[in-house]
Every structure is written in C-alpha cells, then in structure tokens.
Amino acid sequence: MFTDAVHGRIKPGRATVRHGEPAFEDPILLKQDGLPTYHLANVVDDHLMNITHVIRGAEWLPSTPKHVFMYQAFGWEPPVFCHVGLLMDMEGHKLSKRTGDVHISEYRDKGYLSEALLNFVALLGWNNRLKSDVLPLEALVENFSIKDLTKGNTKVNFGKLDYLQKAFIAAYSVPEDGDTNKSSSFTASIVEAVQNAVAVRFPQVPEELRHPEYIAAILESDMKNYITPVKFVESHDYFFLPNPDWDSIEANVYREKMTGEDVIKGKDALATIVNTMKKRPSDMLEWNDDYITRILGDNWQDEDSKKMVQRNLRYALAGGKGGPGIHKIMMILGEEEVIRRLENVRWYGKRGQLDEKGRVIMTWKETREKMDEEDEEEINDLLKKSSQI
Structure with a gap:
C-alpha cells in the first residue's frame, strides 16, 4: 500500500500474500541483452538523480506498487508519487502526434506567448478555485497545489488557449504600469511577425501592403481579435488581396x-x-x-x-x-x-x-x-x- 498525492491510499490490486507479505507476479527487470526494463530503470535512475516527486500519467498507477516495493528492497526512500489524468481531445481520444499538434514548441512557433502557454497547461486537470482563469506566473506559483489536481482525464479545449492568448496580448498592449516603451516594443514585435506572415501567405503582395505603418494601423484597429500572426492574416486577408474573396x-x-x-x-x-x-x-x-x-x-x-x-x-x-x-x-x-x-x-x-x-x-x-x-x-x-x- 502507498499514498498517491492525487488518488490517496492505493492498495495493490493484483498482489497475493506469501509468508504474510504481499507478492506480485515476477516482473521482468532485465532483458536477455542485459538492458533493464522500465520498472528497474526508472527506480534506479530517479534515486540516483535525487528525484523527490514523480508526476506521471494515471496509466502507470497499477505498476506503482511494484516500484514502491523495489525502493524498499533497495533500502531507499520512495519519492512522492502523483498520478494525473490523461490529456484527451474533445472527442475523448488520447492526445498523440497522430491527432494533431501536441508539443508546446509547435504552439510557440505559431506565435503563442509563453505566458499564455504556461497558463493554459497549468489549468489542464487543475481545479482552479480562483474567479479568473487568466493567471500570470506569480499567481500560479501562489495558488497552484497538487492537491487540487483532478483524478479523471482532461479534455483539451484549445479554444481556451486562444482566450488566454488574447488576454495576455491585451495586457501587454496596454500595460497596467503605463510603461509605453514596453508596450511599443511588444507592438513592434507583433507588427514584424504579421509582416512575415503576410510575406509567406501572399508573396506577390505590393510592398506598401507590407509596410510597418500599414500593418500597425490594421493591428491597432482590431488588436482585440489578434491571436497569432497567421490567424490574423487569414481573418483579415481582405486588407492584402486585390479584392475580397467573394467566393469564400x-x-x-x-x-x-x-x-x-x-x-x-x-x-x-x-x-x-x-x-x-x-x-x-x-x-x-x-x-x-x-x-x-x-x-x-x-x-x-x-x-x-x-x-x-x-x-x-x-x-x-x-x-x-x-x-x-x-x-x-x-x-x-x-x-x-x-x-x-x-x-x-x-x-x-x-x-x-x-x-x-x-x-x-x-x-x-x-x-x-x-x-x-x-x-x-x-x-x-x-x-x-x-x-x-
């Protein structure tokens, strides 16, 4: 028996009793080529790296009693185990590379702010008790707790990421501290990103339609709907086309x-x-x-x-x-x-x-x-x- 930080006390499900002690079917620890299996490798590796908390998917929960007994057999102190629900798409399928973008770097490359991505990931499977979901790093550090993680799987709604992106864009565009230099620098970076997106999407566009002042005027007129450079150019393509797409x-x-x-x-x-x-x-x-x-x-x-x-x-x-x-x-x-x-x-x-x-x-x-x-x-x-x- 062990205690999981999310699920509480866990009893070994498939253990039998031998000589008054729980026992499992013999797991394979070393393969014929001498290389360790995950069961042995993760225990030894985490101990040697002084890992204090193991946070992993709930699919490993049934195997954890084996790992705890191995720690005890080696005479080592087990880390705190925390098994979280799996990330699912909106149809209930496990997220994978075959079902779309799942790596954070892919969203960063698309122009999502690191603050929005961090906020988005932190909310996945976390029972946020605050009134707002828009949480900068300081608020996450102050309020996040493993105890508030949910036990079930989490459906990933990327619409929430767009919502958070808009919120952070708005905050940087008009900073509360009134730092106009910071605001101007941020806006300039957005203008440059949109310029690049226009050049890729419409390579034949005249130079005046890629001019920073022209791009800045479009952004200023509708910054509330800015999410990423590519999305903005697609939704505002009529500013860059000879005519609007009347067949769309x-x-x-x-x-x-x-x-x-x-x-x-x-x-x-x-x-x-x-x-x-x-x-x-x-x-x-x-x-x-x-x-x-x-x-x-x-x-x-x-x-x-x-x-x-x-x-x-x-x-x-x-x-x-x-x-x-x-x-x-x-x-x-x-x-x-x-x-x-x-x-x-x-x-x-x-x-x-x-x-x-x-x-x-x-x-x-x-x-x-x-x-x-x-x-x-x-x-x-x-x-x-x-x-x-």
Missing part, C-alpha cells in the same frame, strides 16, 4: 443572411457613396473618420437604413468577414481603394431564385451599379411573390 465560405454565409430588399437598397446606397466620394474636393475635405461619418450619416438617418448600408459595405469591402468597424476599414483601405471595390463588387448565384424562406437570392456577376431597369423590375416582382409565401 464566409462570403456565402454572410450573403445568405441578406434579404433581396437589402441588396436592392444596397445597390443604390453604394452608388450614392461612390458618387459622393468622387465629388469630394480633395483640397477642402480631408479623408478621415469625420468625413466617412458624414458620408454615411447624411444620407441615411434611421437605424434600419444605417444597418443595411453597413451590411452592404462589409460585404463589398471585406467579403463579409469580421474585423474592425466599417469606418476603420474604409480609413485603412483609403478612398481610392474603397471606390474601386464598391464599383467592382460581385454577387453570384442564380438570378431571381427564391430560397426556402421565400427570400430572393440576389447574386449578380454584374456590379450593382450596372443593373438595368429590366433586372430591377424582375427582382421587385419576385420580392412581391416572396412576401405572399
């Missing part, structure tokens, strides 16, 4: 949520925005957030109309993807690029087809501005039919 899954999902009426009104709205921008005297009105607010606010007053315009703009400029607000997207892209995208936005699908909810699937290969009156009359007729379904 995100674009299709976004488009399906828009009604035919949204698109009809949106066509006129985007045309109005383009015409207003083209008439702007560049020497009188500066392209800034105030001007963009004025463009969008002067023409649409009620909330429903404003939301309709926002939906159409996000589809046209970003392919329906998330990210910063429309004002910031327009500011970063610049007036010339905004006009170009609004004039070339494409909508795909079968013209005039009704979906299962009676909505018109509004998808054209022509730009909205080039829709002729015949198309619009046809669409309006279908809208009337859909309202009767």
Whole structure:
C-alpha cells in the first residue's frame, strides 16, 4: 500500500500474500541483452538523480506498487508519487502526434506567448478555485497545489488557449504600469511577425501592403481579435488581396443572411457613396473618420437604413468577414481603394431564385451599379411573390 498525492491510499490490486507479505507476479527487470526494463530503470535512475516527486500519467498507477516495493528492497526512500489524468481531445481520444499538434514548441512557433502557454497547461486537470482563469506566473506559483489536481482525464479545449492568448496580448498592449516603451516594443514585435506572415501567405503582395505603418494601423484597429500572426492574416486577408474573396465560405454565409430588399437598397446606397466620394474636393475635405461619418450619416438617418448600408459595405469591402468597424476599414483601405471595390463588387448565384424562406437570392456577376431597369423590375416582382409565401 502507498499514498498517491492525487488518488490517496492505493492498495495493490493484483498482489497475493506469501509468508504474510504481499507478492506480485515476477516482473521482468532485465532483458536477455542485459538492458533493464522500465520498472528497474526508472527506480534506479530517479534515486540516483535525487528525484523527490514523480508526476506521471494515471496509466502507470497499477505498476506503482511494484516500484514502491523495489525502493524498499533497495533500502531507499520512495519519492512522492502523483498520478494525473490523461490529456484527451474533445472527442475523448488520447492526445498523440497522430491527432494533431501536441508539443508546446509547435504552439510557440505559431506565435503563442509563453505566458499564455504556461497558463493554459497549468489549468489542464487543475481545479482552479480562483474567479479568473487568466493567471500570470506569480499567481500560479501562489495558488497552484497538487492537491487540487483532478483524478479523471482532461479534455483539451484549445479554444481556451486562444482566450488566454488574447488576454495576455491585451495586457501587454496596454500595460497596467503605463510603461509605453514596453508596450511599443511588444507592438513592434507583433507588427514584424504579421509582416512575415503576410510575406509567406501572399508573396506577390505590393510592398506598401507590407509596410510597418500599414500593418500597425490594421493591428491597432482590431488588436482585440489578434491571436497569432497567421490567424490574423487569414481573418483579415481582405486588407492584402486585390479584392475580397467573394467566393469564400464566409462570403456565402454572410450573403445568405441578406434579404433581396437589402441588396436592392444596397445597390443604390453604394452608388450614392461612390458618387459622393468622387465629388469630394480633395483640397477642402480631408479623408478621415469625420468625413466617412458624414458620408454615411447624411444620407441615411434611421437605424434600419444605417444597418443595411453597413451590411452592404462589409460585404463589398471585406467579403463579409469580421474585423474592425466599417469606418476603420474604409480609413485603412483609403478612398481610392474603397471606390474601386464598391464599383467592382460581385454577387453570384442564380438570378431571381427564391430560397426556402421565400427570400430572393440576389447574386449578380454584374456590379450593382450596372443593373438595368429590366433586372430591377424582375427582382421587385419576385420580392412581391416572396412576401405572399
């Protein structure tokens, strides 16, 4: 019998009694080639290295009584044994190299902060009694205890790692101690990492779209959604592509949520925005957030109309993807690029087809501005039919 730091008192499960003492089937300690098996090697090695605590997976719990008896046979003091649950994927399978990234270094190479990784690993199988899961090293040292480790296996949810990464990114971006030098240095390292990710993902991208100031502006506009350089570039690819990917899954999902009426009104709205921008005297009105607010606010007053315009703009400029607000997207892209995208936005699908909810699937290969009156009359007729379904 021995005491495990997690499971408590453990009785040998398969021991028999000989001469009043527990005994096991004879385990193989030395192989024919003279090399020791794990049972012997781990006991001798841990003793010679002055190991005080053995923390290992629960699959070794049944073998531990053998190891304890071997320590006693050698006349050595056994270490403290601590058997923890296994790490499983979300489907209940044991984590392994065949089921995905399992080595910490792989996540570090992807751009995860060491603080986030340490916090994430510490929470695996640990019954954290604190209100927050975001714990810097000092808090982990102060509050972590082996006694709070859980006995069962642990499902590894990598979404928690992303959550912790965002929390530490936010803390470093705006440090509590107000150290602007530390914040600037951290931001510069993120900018460089994103630059490298852009170069790998889009090797043909123009130099100005990899410029540090351009990257910094994108990061500043949506730092709350930064996780890793590669993920950020993928989710904000519309800043680096000649046009948004209007064929992407995100674009299709976004488009399906828009009604035919949204698109009809949106066509006129985007045309109005383009015409207003083209008439702007560049020497009188500066392209800034105030001007963009004025463009969008002067023409649409009620909330429903404003939301309709926002939906159409996000589809046209970003392919329906998330990210910063429309004002910031327009500011970063610049007036010339905004006009170009609004004039070339494409909508795909079968013209005039009704979906299962009676909505018109509004998808054209022509730009909205080039829709002729015949198309619009046809669409309006279908809208009337859909309202009767």
